[in-house]
Amino acid sequence: MNGHAERRGLERLGALGVLLALVALWWVASNAGWVSRVFLPTPQATFASLLEGLNLSGEGGGELLAFTGATVGRMVQGWLLASLAGVLLGAAIGVSPVVRAWVQPTLEFVRPLPASALLPLAISIFGLNPGMVLFVVAFGAMWPVLLATVHGFAAVEPRLAEVARCLQMSRAAYVWKMGLPNAMPDILAGMRLALTIALIVAVVGEMIASQSGLGQAILLAARAFRASELFAGIVLLGLIGFASNALLALAERRLLRWQQP
Amino acid sequence: MTENRLVRGLRPWVFPALLIGAFEWYARRAAALGSDALAPPSAAARAFAGAALDGSLWQATGFTLGTAALGLLLGAVLGIALGLVLGLSRRAARLGSVTIEVLRPVPSVALIPLAMLGFGFGVRMELAIVAFATFWPLLVLVQAAVQQVEPRLLEVSRVLGLSARERAFKIVLPAIVPRLFVALRLGVAVALVVAVTVEIAANPNGMGYAMMIAQQSFDPALMLAWLGWIGVVGFAINAAMLGLQRGVSRRMGAAP
Numbered sequence: 001m002n003g004h005a006e007r008r009g010l011e012r013l014g015a016l017g018v019l020l021a022l023v024a025l026w027w028v029a030s031n032a033g034w035v036s037r038v039f040l041p042t043p044q045a046t047f048a049s050l051l052e053g054l055n056l057s058g059e060g061g062g063e064l065l066a067f068t069g070a071t072v073g074r075m076v077q078g079w080l081l082a083s084l085a086g087v088l089l090g091a092a093i094g095v096s097p098v099v100r101a102w103v104q105p106t107l108e109f110v111r112p113l114p115a116s117a118l119l120p121l122a123i124s125i126f127g128l129n130p131g132m133v134l135f136v137v138a139f140g141a142m143w144p145v146l147l148a149t150v151h152g153f154a155a156v157e158p159r160l161a162e163v164a165r166c167l168q169m170s171r172a173a174y175v176w177k178m179g180l181p182n183a184m185p186d187i188l189a190g191m192r193l194a195l196t197i198a199l200i201v202a203v204v205g206e207m208i209a210s211q212s213g214l215g216q217a218i219l220l221a222a223r224a225f226r227a228s229e230l231f232a233g234i235v236l237l238g239l240i241g242f243a244s245n246a247l248l249a250l251a252e253r254r255l256l257r258w259q260q261p
Numbered sequence: 262m263t264e265n266r267l268v269r270g271l272r273p274w275v276f277p278a279l280l281i282g283a284f285e286w287y288a289r290r291a292a293a294l295g296s297d298a299l300a301p302p303s304a305a306a307r308a309f310a311g312a313a314l315d316g317s318l319w320q321a322t323g324f325t326l327g328t329a330a331l332g333l334l335l336g337a338v339l340g341i342a343l344g345l346v347l348g349l350s351r352r353a354a355r356l357g358s359v360t361i362e363v364l365r366p367v368p369s370v371a372l373i374p375l376a377m378l379g380f381g382f383g384v385r386m387e388l389a390i391v392a393f394a395t396f397w398p399l400l401v402l403v404q405a406a407v408q409q410v411e412p413r414l415l416e417v418s419r420v421l422g423l424s425a426r427e428r429a430f431k432i433v434l435p436a437i438v439p440r441l442f443v444a445l446r447l448g449v450a451v452a453l454v455v456a457v458t459v460e461i462a463a464n465p466n467g468m469g470y471a472m473m474i475a476q477q478s479f480d481p482a483l484m485l486a487w488l489g490w491i492g493v494v495g496f497a498i499n500a501a502m503l504g505l506q507r508g509v510s511r512r513m514g515a516a517p
Contacts, residue, residue, distance in 0.1 A: 011352070015359040022360060039379045105273030106280070112495035114454040116461050117469065120476035120484055124298045196368070200458070203370045207462045208473075215370070219463075222374030230378065234371045241366030 041228035049232040064217065068236050071202055071213040074130075075240070078137025079198040083191050086142045090149025091175055094183070100154060107147060115140020115197055116204045123209065133205035140201045141194040148190030152183020185259065188252045195244050203237065214240075300482035309486035317471065322494065325467035328384055329456035332391025333448050339392070340399030340448075341441070345429055347400070348407025361400070369394035369455055373463050383466065387459045394455040395448045402444035406437040439510040446502040453495055468494075 023043060029035050030042040041049075050056075053064030093099050093107075118136050126132035156179060164174045180187075206215030218233035281302050288301040300308075312318040347354040369390055376386035410433055418428045434441075460469025472487035 011355045012359075014356050018356050019360045019363060039375075102272055103276050106276045109277070109492065109496050112450055112453070112499045113492045114457040114469075114495070116454075116458040117472065117488060117491050119461060120472050121488060124476050124479075124481055124484065200368050200370050203368060204458055204462050207370075207373070218371060218374045222378045225378070227378065230374055234367065234375065237371040238363070238367035241368055242363065245366050 038225055038227060041231050045228040046231040046235065049226075049228040050235060053229065053232055064214075064232065064236065067212060067214045067217045067233075068240070070211070071199075071206065071215065071237075072240060074134060074137060074202040074205075074211075074213065075195070075198045075244070078134055078202060079141055079191075079195050081134075081138035082141035082194050082198065083145050085138065086145025086190065086194070087149050087180075087187060089142075090146045090183075090187075091153060091179060093146075094150040094153025095171065095175055095179055097154075100150065104150065107143075107150070111143055111147060115143075115201045119205060119208055128209045130211055133202065133209055133211050136205055137198050137201045141198040144190040144193040144197065145187060146190075148186040149183055152186035153179050155186075156182045185256055188248075188255060192245070192248050192252065195248060196241070199237075199241055199244070297479060298481060300485055302485065304482035305485035305489065308480070308482040309490065312471075312483065312486060318490065321466070321468045321471045322490070324384075325453075325456050325460065325469070326494070326498075328387045328467065329391055329449075329452040331384075332388045332456070333395050333452040335388065336392035336395030336452075337399050337445065337448055340396045341403050344400045344403025345407055345433065348404040348410075349425075349429065349433065354404065361397075365397045365401075370458060370462065373459055377463055382464055387456060387464050387466075390459050391452050391455050395452050398447050398451060399444050402447070403437065403441065406440035406444070407433055409440075410436045439506075439513045442506040442509045446499075446506050449502050450495075450499055453498060457491060 026040075027043050030037060030040050050064070053062040055062040055065060093103055115136065118139060122132045122136045122139075126135065160178050160182070161174075164178055169177070202213070203215035205211065206213035207219045210216055214233050214237055218230050218237075221227075221229040221233060285301045285303060288299045291299055292301070309318070347357055372390050372393055373386075376389045380386040380389060414432050414436055415428070418432045423431065456467065457469040460467040461473050462469075464470060468487060468491055472484055472491070475481075475483035475487060
C-alpha cells in the first residue's frame, strides 16, 4: 500500500517534470533565438509582464487585474443568466410532450450556430456597449443548458410520471420534485459546457466591441507587437479556464453525490 | 392516417414560420418608424439571392469550410496520434496529465492575437487556431476510447508477439472506429464554430467576415442572410456527420 502511494507520488512528480521540461524548452528556444522574440517572448519576460500587469512588482499602474476582473465578471454574469434562462425555458418546454414535439426541431437547428455569429446582429440592435456583450454571452451559453434540460425532462422514467399522476401532483410539484432532480446530471453537464462558451464569447465580444477586458488587452498587445504582454494575457485566460472548470467539477461531484452507489 | 403524417411532417416548420412571421412584422414596423438596424426576412432572402448570384456567397463559404476542414485534419491527426500513445501506455498518460490539464483550458480564441502576430491574416492563422481547438477534444476522446478497448484483444496481440506499431494499426485502431467517428463529429462542430469565430474577430476572409462587413456597412438584410446561411450550413454539416457516424457504427456492429 505504501509503495503504491509512493509510486503515485513519483509519477505526479514526473508529470510536473514534463511540464517543467516544456517550459525549459520554451526558455531555450526563446533565449537562443530559435524563434523570433517578436512572436515568442522569453518566459522571464512573460513573467515580468504578468507581475507588472498584476501590480505585484510594486510599481503600480498595471491594468491586468482590472481586465481580468472585467472578463471574469462578464463570463460569470452571462453564465448565471444563461443557466437561469436555460433551466426555466428548458423546464417549460421539456415538461410537456406536445410543446416538445413542436419546438424541439427548431432548437436542434439553432444548436450548431456559433454564438459569436450573433455578435453582428446584437451590435446592430443594441450598439456597442457592455450590455450587448453580456446579452450575447448569456444567449450563446444558454443553448447547452436549455437543450440539456429539455433532454433531462424527456428522459424521466415513465413510471415516475405515472406515480405523479396517481398522487395527483400539480405540474409545478412534478417539475420540482421529479423533473428537476432527474434532469440535474444533464443540467450540470450543460452548465459546464456553458461556462466554456461564456468565456470564449466574452473574450470575442471584448475584441470586437472594444469593451475593456482581457480580450481587448491581448488584441491591443498583439497589434503593438508587445508579445510578453500578449502571453501574460493568454496565461491569465488559461488560468481562468482552468479554475472555473476545476470549481465546477468539484461542485458537480458534491451535488451529484446521491447518484453514486 | 395520411392526415396524421401530414401534421407530423409539417410540425417542425410551424414554430420557425411563426418566429419569422413575427420578425417580419416587427422589422417592417421598425423600418416604418425610421430604424435601419434591422431588415425583414423577405429582404434578407432577396439579399441572399443576390449574394448567391454574384458568387460571393460560394467563395466565402468555400474559404470557411476549406479552412475548417484543413485545420480539423491537422488537429485530428495530431490528436489521434497522441491519444493512441497516451491510451496505450498508462505511464505516458500519467506523465502527460499535468501538461494537458494546464494547456487544455486555454480558450482557443485567446490564440487569435498570437496567430495574427505569427502568421498575419489569411488561411494559416485560422488553420492554426482550428487545429488547436480540435486537437484537445480528439486527444481526450481517443485516449478514453483506447483505454476502453477490450483487454482480451490486447492480450491476443501480446500472445501473437505484435510490435507496438502493428498493435496500434491492426488491433486498436479498428477497435475504436465507432468511437473515433463520434469524436470526429464533435471535432467538425468545433472546427466550424471556431472558424466562423476567428473570421468575425479578426481574419478578413470567409463567412464570418462577410457578415461582419455587412453589419459595418449598414446592410442588415445581407447580415441576416449570412446569419441564416451560417445556420443552415452548420446544421447540414452536423446532420451529415451524424448520419455518417450512425452508418459507421451500424456497419461496425456497435449499438448506434
